[in-house]
Amino acid sequence: MRRPINRTFALVALSIVAVAATACSTSTTAATTTSTSSPRLSGSITVSAASSLTETFTTLATSFRLLHPSTSVTFNFGSSGALATQITSGAPADVFASASPSDMTTVQAAHLVSGTPVIFARNRLEIVVKPGNPLGIHSLADLTKADVVALCVSTAPCGSTAQEALTKAGVTLATSKVSLGANVDATLAQVTTGDADAAIVYVTNAATVGAQGVAVPIPPSQNVSTSYPIAVLTTTSNRSLASAWVAYVVGPIGRAALLRAHFLPPG
Amino acid sequence: MAGSAGRRRRPPPLLLASGVVAVGLLALPLVGLLARVSWSTLGSDLTSPTALDALRLSLVCSLWATGLSLLLGLPLAWLLARTEFRGKSVVRAITVLPLVLPPVVGGVALLLAFGRDGILGRPLFDWFGIQFTFSTAGVVLAETFVAMPFLIVTVEAALQVMDVRFEEVAASLGAGRWATFRLVTAPMIRSSLVAGAALTWARALGEFGATITFAGDIQGRTQTLPLAVYLALEGNERVAVALSLLLLVVSFAVLVALRGRWLGALRT
Numbered sequence: 001m002r003r004p005i006n007r008t009f010a011l012v013a014l015s016i017v018a019v020a021a022t023a024c025s026t027s028t029t030a031a032t033t034t035s036t037s038s039p040r041l042s043g044s045i046t047v048s049a050a051s052s053l054t055e056t057f058t059t060l061a062t063s064f065r066l067l068h069p070s071t072s073v074t075f076n077f078g079s080s081g082a083l084a085t086q087i088t089s090g091a092p093a094d095v096f097a098s099a100s101p102s103d104m105t106t107v108q109a110a111h112l113v114s115g116t117p118v119i120f121a122r123n124r125l126e127i128v129v130k131p132g133n134p135l136g137i138h139s140l141a142d143l144t145k146a147d148v149v150a151l152c153v154s155t156a157p158c159g160s161t162a163q164e165a166l167t168k169a170g171v172t173l174a175t176s177k178v179s180l181g182a183n184v185d186a187t188l189a190q191v192t193t194g195d196a197d198a199a200i201v202y203v204t205n206a207a208t209v210g211a212q213g214v215a216v217p218i219p220p221s222q223n224v225s226t227s228y229p230i231a232v233l234t235t236t237s238n239r240s241l242a243s244a245w246v247a248y249v250v251g252p253i254g255r256a257a258l259l260r261a262h263f264l265p266p267g
Numbered sequence: 268m269a270g271s272a273g274r275r276r277r278p279p280p281l282l283l284a285s286g287v288v289a290v291g292l293l294a295l296p297l298v299g300l301l302a303r304v305s306w307s308t309l310g311s312d313l314t315s316p317t318a319l320d321a322l323r324l325s326l327v328c329s330l331w332a333t334g335l336s337l338l339l340g341l342p343l344a345w346l347l348a349r350t351e352f353r354g355k356s357v358v359r360a361i362t363v364l365p366l367v368l369p370p371v372v373g374g375v376a377l378l379l380a381f382g383r384d385g386i387l388g389r390p391l392f393d394w395f396g397i398q399f400t401f402s403t404a405g406v407v408l409a410e411t412f413v414a415m416p417f418l419i420v421t422v423e424a425a426l427q428v429m430d431v432r433f434e435e436v437a438a439s440l441g442a443g444r445w446a447t448f449r450l451v452t453a454p455m456i457r458s459s460l461v462a463g464a465a466l467t468w469a470r471a472l473g474e475f476g477a478t479i480t481f482a483g484d485i486q487g488r489t490q491t492l493p494l495a496v497y498l499a500l501e502g503n504e505r506v507a508v509a510l511s512l513l514l515l516v517v518s519f520a521v522l523v524a525l526r527g528r529w530l531g532a533l534r535t
Contacts (some may be wrong), residue, residue, distance in 0.1 A: 082501045148401045155501045179401060179483035182501055190483055195383045195400035
């Protein structure tokens, strides 16, 4: 791999390559530049990431910054469904990390994904109830005892997987008892700071509630897991930094941070 | 400027230009919304169960909030305008605060006061089983909190401007306090009263931040139109746009009605 002598040269070289590539109209998208040799990275990128990644990614960004001091990684956290809509309607983003393959597919269908998305983690569901579990909720079926159950909106992966798990368990919750959250954080907050009796969220979110709630596991037979794909977007203005961030998340440091946050390893 | 009273002056170009920019800034988003409306599916988008539930709930809650604001805000406006008491400036500041407070902060504050763990909410729940959070009553409470200041401020201002001598004459002719208010004060501040109530209603109808924070988002129970718009935007933009259009039309109708019918007399 050739090492650029300095930034200006690299930029000039890149733009020449870009112009040449466009001129020849040959698709030479350099998706293979995710090498582990560390070129001097600089500039900034925006990472659109699922809400459930908020803490892990924020932590990872801090250590990434130590490795590459002249870079900055900013985040746009939200439900994967909303993020996919934002990206396909032209929101500036360099990397997309989704909580479900289907939202990544939406972005791929719009020809905005560069290369192939990589699955970097998996997550499962868990019930969170009020401290002390006053209603004695020990399973999905017990959720019918609750007056208000917080679920993610069905367009968010946490909502569709929760619905799948409820179906698996043969549980139907009345619409009048379900309070919808726009993303997994908003859903969990309805139990931890609000007055909802229970919420179905990811294991990784349930692990963060501390004294504000109790996590009730869902047995594997009823549980649904979701995969997290990550990809560089074609609209990126800083491909090298975007690829480096993806490599960092997929790599050993990212893996360790994800496992520490109770994510499951991919596949 | 002096000397130009009789002649209509051409506006300075710079002012004209920035005025045009200001109008564009305010009008463009509305144009954008209208351009995105899917007219062929508008009917079905607006009559889905979710949309109808949200519409019904929005109307019921905003009317309740307006009624409560009249019931509680009118006396307070009168007290602020007509009487002197210790701490009046503090009371006035408290009444106006929700106007400038971010609604979501209002929602958190309501949660800490009226939630099941709140200072008033806990005894209410423990002793009487009354719960505001995740209830339609909670939506009304949140909307009243955010919207009532509009009524108080409008009516108080009208009372301040009104000539007190009319009331004094009525009293000297033997009219009691209630008769004076009903026969003299109320008719004289009528247009402000209506304008205040309409503003209060419009604000209540559009309430989002305090409602979603305090009352959650339950279809048919707490999911008002703005909340439905927000959730629809997560994945069903067409419905979100349709519901937004509905809110836009209602807001516009309020303005037109206010200018045409009730505020006509105020126009010069």
